[in-house]
Amino acid sequence: MLSLLSLRARIEAGSLTPSQAVALTRAAIAEHEPSVRALVTSDPDPVVPEMGPLAGIAVGIKDIIDTAHLPTQMGSSIYTGWQPRADAPIVARLKALGAVPIAKTTTTAFAFIDPTETCNPRAPGRTPGGSSSGSAAAVAAGMLPLALGTQTGGSVIRPAAYCGVVGVKPSFRLLPTVGVKCFSWTLDTLGLFAATAADAAHALALIAGRPEIERPVGAPRIGLLLPEFCDAAEPEALGALDHARVAAEAAGASIRAFSLPDLFKEAFDQHATIQDFESAQALAWEYTTHHETLPPFLRAHLDMAQSIDAAAYDAARRIAHHARRSLRDILRNADIDVILTLSAPGFAPQGYASTGDSRFNRLWTMMGVPCVTVPVPGEDAPLGVQVIAGFGHDARALSAATFLEQTLAERSRDYG
Structure with missing residues (x-):
């Protein structure tokens, strides 16, 4: 590259x-x-x-x-x-x-x-x-x-x-x-x-x-998160996450288990309401004037989105706002620098009928926090892990990602 x-x-x-x-x-x-x-x-x-x-x-x-x-x-x-x-x-x-x-x-x-x-x-x-x-x-x-x-x-x-x-x-x-x-x-x-x-x-x-x-790289304090707000990952993705954990710990990072309260499952479930309500308005001209030209997944999505009312949208936004404030407080008091979690459910799906599943990303997009995918070396299709920091702490996320990237590369050379 x-x-x-x-x-x-x-x-x-x-x-x-x-x-x-x-x-x-x-x-x-x-x-x-x-x-x-x-x-x-x-x-x-x-x-x-x-x-x-x-x-x-x-x-x-x-x-x-x-x-x-x-x-x-x-x-x-x-x-x-x-x-x-x-x-x-x-x-x-x-x-x-x-x-x-x-x-x-x-x-x-x-x-x-x-x-x-x-x-x-x-x-x-x-x-x-x-x-x-x-x-x-x-x-x-x-x-x-x-x-x-x-x-x-x-x-x-x-x-x-x-x-x-x-x-x-x-x-x-x-x-x-x-x-x-x-x-x-x-x-x-x-x-x-x-x-x-x-x-x-x-x-x-x-x-x-x-x-x-762009700040100096040091060994971070990591909270290891296995999300409970959505379906579990495939074994390969979990293996990559564990490989990253072992490498980071061996290089001096402190790691402890991290979890989120039930509020975040509720917030995760509201991502679709916010996205769908807004997309129906953002693409209203295309939907009205070029409905049959739209590709099938998007056309079906916008058809469905017409039924979402403002009350449901407002309720979803309130939940998201509450979750963002709660995440800020949780991370401030958690004695960690970053969260380490999954980037994707597993290997990229075979074929080109789908672009894959975003279930390990949607909550963090809604939270507005910085996220970095770090590739995990391996002999099969690529896998990555996700480093997440609190809102505004992009330097912290990228510093931890650089540390993890370097650590994984060194470990790969040692055991290659």
Whole structure:
């Protein structure tokens, strides 16, 4: 995989120019894109700034995020060829840092669950996940050092786990969602995909203008959570979580069991009410004027969502608000830095009929807390574990993720 920090180190050392770095990316795209199909469109003649902290870094932009130089087509024929007049603020910020938004990456239609044609480069024959399918696959294939995704349920964390890359869902509102096609304004969150946790921390610190996010790595205090608010994981995922626990503990992390009260089962159950009520409004024009053009899963979802009333929505929001406040207090008093839990139920499902199950992601999206998927080394299809910190503690989540990533790599070398 292409590492953002490695490319930048070579540029700063003078052994690589930003233009040459982007040329490496373009060569990787030419080699892998025909089989991976992670990109919708790409810039045939990108402008490459020679200055800036992200100069030379080519970025994939999920195709629900506006770009003034490339069409934004939402994964839907309704928007074929649609060209925004302006960049979304997140894209403008990347350009200001010297990065090159070189391509639009595939997305399920309107970031729901109807699959794309993108293949999983790390697990042939298995889904790359969704909805940020192309961003996860492009980074996994070594085509891009950085890509943007979004998460409303599990659309960053899950595909990152399925494709064996690092995915970051930052704290809610840390990155602007203006210029991003809305599905649920309460839940939609911009996220990043990168080769390593250190790459992701560096990128997020720069993009958010918060250098404190990229802080020194130390052995964290970890609360190990086996969720009781949803169906259990498959044995392989539980094995990966235990492998991560053993590695972290051996490297000096303190680990203890962690659980959540029944309130969080109630909050987990309300995610769908909030998402569905808001999506019916966010996609009202498409539903009314292009109903038969919508893909089948999304069309059925919006048909059902019409029946959710405001009273149910308001009740769900009150429960979510209560849970967010309770989680803040629980984490403040729990004597832990981060939660370590599952990223996905197991291996990416075989075939391309489904993008997988987001049940280990939805609660944390609703809570608005930072989450990071860390790949767990293995010989089979990729698996990941999820590191979670309290709201606003993105530095803590990424520091712990980097510690875990390094620890797993060292253990893999020792026992490889």
